[in-house]
Ligand SMILES: [Zn+2]
């Protein structure tokens with residue numbers, strides 16, 4: 001999707017929440033768009049800081065929540081009260097494996113799992129809207145440490 005179009009849609013989303021479109025909020029969205037990783041708010045804060053954008057953590061949290069609510073980002077709860085954010089612009093569906101030791105996140109897609117989930121729902125005549133599937137693991141690096 002076209003970058004300017006996404007930014008314009010995000011501006012609409014901000015306005016629809018009766019908030020002001022600010023350069024900082026747009027920087028947060030752009031930072032999210034340019035990074036394929038699953039990051040904590042703090043990492044996004046540090047990355048913005050490094051690039052010369054000073055935004056309060058509170059603003060980042062609020063803006064990320066807005067991005068999640070309006071479908072620009074996905075929030076993953078990875079346990080222990082921690083959340084990670086990834087952009088979901090042009091995303092293809094995937095699930096996650098989370099290392100409980102180092103926090104590394106690995107994406108995966110398994111067509112059998114996808115199919116079985118649909119079958120479970122259709123057996124009950126339910127319509128599957130979305131799913132979130134997380135495997136908590138100890139990654140190979142952490143196993144060898
Ligand atoms: Zn690990």
Ligand SMILES: [Zn+2]
Nearest residue numbers: 038086094107
């Ligand atoms: Zn992901």
